[in-house]
Amino acid sequence: MKTSFVPGRATRWIIAVIVGAFVLIPLLATLEYTFRDRTGHSFAHWAAIADPAKASVYKPLWTGLTNSLILAAVTIVIVLVLVAPTMILVNLRFPKLRRVFEFVALLPITIPAIVLVVGLAPVYRVVGHLFGTGAWTLAFAYGILVLPFSTRAIQANIDAISLTTLTEAARSLGASWFGVIWRVLAPNLRGGLLAGSLISVAVVLGEYTLASLLARQNLQTALVIVNQSDAWVAVIFSLLALAFCFLLLLVIGRVGRVGSSRKEQA
Amino acid sequence: MSATAASTGTRPRFRRVRGWAGTLGLAPFTAYVGLFLALPTVLAITTGLLDVNGHLTWHNFSALADPVVLRTFWASIWLSLLTAAIGALVGALVCYALLGIASTRPVRVVVDAAASVLAQFGGVMLAFVFIATMGRNSIINQWLTGLGINIYASGMWLYDLPGLILPYIYFQIPLMVITFMPAMAGLKPQWAEANAVLGGSRWTFWRRIGLPVLAPSFFASYLLLFANSFSAFATAAALASQGSQIVPLQIRAALTSETVLGRSNLAGALAAGMIVVMVLVMTGYAAVQRRAGRWRS
Known part of the structure; x- marks a missing residue:
């Protein structure tokens, strides 16, 4: 009676089975598709990934994957070096700006990537002159795209620790501002910083809109290209990428739990 | 509770310590967001107002x-x-x-x-x-x-x-x-x-x-x-x-x-x-x- 709004075991299972089927059937049907060959089922398409004879067909895929990993790394640098210190600064020194910062950080949800790309095209003409047309330059735009996700993870951690007390203690013991951030705040925020970085990796690995319309190669644009010559390998890489992102998110789930247990202690 | 008390207690001290340095610290992020979020958004909306020669026109919006x-x-x-x-x-x-x-x-x-x-x-x-x-x-x-x-x-x-x-x-x-x-x-x-x-x-x-x-x-x-x-x-x-x-x-x-x-x-x-x-x-x-x-x- 105490928690009478909690559903019964039967209700839980009925919903879980129906929705679970809707979510899992496409994934399983896709997995089945990757094992097909002319006569029946085999690992032929999975084995083909390492086949030197097909290397030229799959080359865009490896280029795209490499580019996406570089993009993920540069985006993490933007999150850790530019976004996170700004958040610490705002929370410590400009608490009144916190709402403004939050508003800005959530803007990329309101402004769709397909709209942003219309205005990014002229911006990237200038970026191309300054830094060249390498795929890594996309990371500037990706740093914006990941703002809603990365800032939420970091802010949750900032809210869970006593930022001001830690800073005050470190400063009164003679630490420099750099020392405060590097040796006191960063270790305390490592959960949020890790979660913010991992979720950025997931966003970057799945990004297609900006890369395709700004004519740069990443994993997703490569998938679309390879799909035209070998649909199986595109599907295999899609499943692997989804599985990889799922693992990243599982890790974030664990990291997030560390943050919340710390909050309960405080 | 204690965090709030501490922050109100220390805030004046933080303000005294190099206020300009803090403001300067916001500059990189502001510039970044300005260049890669604000500018593209403004450009995206305003390019619709220009014709091929860069003159103001409502012609494109009439397309809506x-x-x-x-x-x-x-x-x-x-x-x-x-x-x-x-x-x-x-x-x-x-x-x-x-x-x-x-x-x-x-x-x-x-x-x-x-x-x-x-x-x-x-x-x-x-x-x-x-x-x-x-x-x-x-x-x-x-x-x-x-x-x-x-x-x-x-x-x-x-x-x-x-x-x-x-x-x-x-x-x-x-x-x-x-x-x-x-x-x-x-x-x-x-x-x-x-x-x-x-x-x-x-x-x-x-x-x-x-x-x-x-x-x-x-x-x-x-x-x-x-x-x-x-x-x-x-x-x-x-x-x-x-x-x-x-x-x-x-x-x-x-x-x-x-x-x-x-x-x-x-x-x-x-x-x-x-x-x-x-x-x-x-x-x-x-x-x-x-x-x-x-x-x-």
């Missing part, structure tokens, strides 16, 4: 009244209304099923991770998953054909507008789980106790307390889902390789070819049109969300 463009906007809107409605209802049921399970339990951690992946990072990959699942050679289609059912009797709709419905629902449900779960988890056991003490049944609880309390959050989540599918591009781009069935695909067509519908800066006008819809929806979202916060403490 073009029957083809209006039809595309309408297609985008009904697709979003429909998939958001189904996604919101099914997603809310999933949240209900998860009610009472602590967020640290393995079931919740797995569901949360899966929901994030499918809702936010699928894009192109979801399109491939649905082609492999429902395409002509898929196991499901072969199976249905074996049963004498031809789902493509009226044409190959998977690569057209109706083909977007299932993949969109597929990423809407998990987004609903992510956005609505906190509201659902905010239902207080005390309310159920009060309801029981006053002689109410489980049905009374949901009709008189649960549903009214959750209604604003549900509607806010619905608006977020609408915005999500209205702005989605990657899934549609990979699935509908030809044609411009929805607004984002029309922007692609306008960006990649010189003239569409005889207009040069159409992409800007379409982008501005999308922004108008998005701002309306997100303003509504913020308003409803404020209303929803009333029960949260």
Whole structure:
């Protein structure tokens, strides 16, 4: 009676089975598709990934994957070096700006990537002159795209620790501002910083809109290209990428739990 | 409590320590957001106001009244209304099923991770998953054909507008789980106790307390889902390789070819049109969300 709004075991299972089927059937049907060959089922398409004879067909895929990993790394640098210190600064020194910062950080949800790309095209003409047309330059735009996700993870951690007390203690013991951030705040925020970085990796690995319309190669644009010559390998890489992102998110789930247990202690 | 006291106690000291240095510290981020978020947004909206020679013109915006463009906007809107409605209802049921399970339990951690992946990072990959699942050679289609059912009797709709419905629902449900779960988890056991003490049944609880309390959050989540599918591009781009069935695909067509519908800066006008819809929806979202916060403490 105490928690009478909690559903019964039967209700839980009925919903879980129906929705679970809707979510899992496409994934399983896709997995089945990757094992097909002319006569029946085999690992032929999975084995083909390492086949030197097909290397030229799959080359865009490896280029795209490499580019996406570089993009993920540069985006993490933007999150850790530019976004996170700004958040610490705002929370410590400009608490009144916190709402403004939050508003800005959530803007990329309101402004769709397909709209942003219309205005990014002229911006990237200038970026191309300054830094060249390498795929890594996309990371500037990706740093914006990941703002809603990365800032939420970091802010949750900032809210869970006593930022001001830690800073005050470190400063009164003679630490420099750099020392405060590097040796006191960063270790305390490592959960949020890790979660913010991992979720950025997931966003970057799945990004297609900006890369395709700004004519740069990443994993997703490569998938679309390879799909035209070998649909199986595109599907295999899609499943692997989804599985990889799922693992990243599982890790974030664990990291997030560390943050919340710390909050309960405080 | 102690943190608040400490912050009020120390704030004057922080202000004294090099106030200008702090302000300067905000400069890099401000410049970054200005260059890669504010500037592109302004450019996206204003390019629609210029003609090929850079003169001010309303010509491109008049394209928003073009029957083809209006039809595309309408297609985008009904697709979003429909998939958001189904996604919101099914997603809310999933949240209900998860009610009472602590967020640290393995079931919740797995569901949360899966929901994030499918809702936010699928894009192109979801399109491939649905082609492999429902395409002509898929196991499901072969199976249905074996049963004498031809789902493509009226044409190959998977690569057209109706083909977007299932993949969109597929990423809407998990987004609903992510956005609505906190509201659902905010239902207080005390309310159920009060309801029981006053002689109410489980049905009374949901009709008189649960549903009214959750209604604003549900509607806010619905608006977020609408915005999500209205702005989605990657899934549609990979699935509908030809044609411009929805607004984002029309922007692609306008960006990649010189003239569409005889207009040069159409992409800007379409982008501005999308922004108008998005701002309306997100303003509504913020308003409803404020209303929803009333029960949260």
